[in-house]
Amino acid sequence: MEVRDLYDINRNMLERKTIKGVKPKKDEYWLVVFIMIENIDGRFLIQKRSLIKGGKWSITAGHPKTGEDSYQGLLTEVKEELGLDINDKKVYVYHTEIDDYKIVDCYYMKLDINSEELKLQKEEVSDVKLATFDEIEELIKKEKFLKKHIRKFYEFKENYLGIKNKYSKL
Numbered sequence: 001m002e003v004r005d006l007y008d009i010n011r012n013m014l015e016r017k018t019i020k021g022v023k024p025k026k027d028e029y030w031l032v033v034f035i036m037i038e039n040i041d042g043r044f045l046i047q048k049r050s051l052i053k054g055g056k057w058s059i060t061a062g063h064p065k066t067g068e069d070s071y072q073g074l075l076t077e078v079k080e081e082l083g084l085d086i087n088d089k090k091v092y093v094y095h096t097e098i099d100d101y102k103i104v105d106c107y108y109m110k111l112d113i114n115s116e117e118l119k120l121q122k123e124e125v126s127d128v129k130l131a132t133f134d135e136i137e138e139l140i141k142k143e144k145f146l147k148k149h150i151r152k153f154y155e156f157k158e159n160y161l162g163i164k165n166k167y168s169k170l
Contacts, residue, residue, distance in 0.1 A: 024101045033074040034061040035107040043130035058146035070105040083119025094163045
């Protein structure tokens with residue numbers, strides 16, 4: 001059973017917790033993280049979820065574990081699912097949004113990746129690949145991309161040049 005911390009709208013951790021699958025009450029929020037990892041050749045790392053998780057391609061994402069903030073949760077998700085340690089790398093929050101019960105932080109980083117060297121968490125991820133925007137859109141068209149990640153992909157794509165320009169100078 002996966003326990004999640006609950007937060008108020010200002011990201012203050014509440015004393016109450018919830019378990020995975022149980023939506024928070026009004027004015028309580030989960031943290032959710034997404035990361036778009038761009039390879040030096042301009043392609044993006046996407047992952048295919050295990051069959052138990054639906055078997056669709058997706059963006060790397062997840063919920064921080066109890067006691068983790070958004071950034072710590074991101075580091076954990078990337079390490080657990082992909083075997084990739086990004087602790088000492090430049091990672092940027094390019095967008096945050098709040099909906100009915102989630103505070104969602106979207107991260108971006110540019111990194112030289114050899115996808116064949118990643119160590120996948122087989123319970124979560126069955127495959128990874130580096131894909132162009134067009135290749136991801138083709139997966140979406142063929143309904144091979146996780147529906148709840150499609151909007152995040154298009155938001156990133158629409159803002160990509162601004163994100164890339166802003167963070168490549170830092």
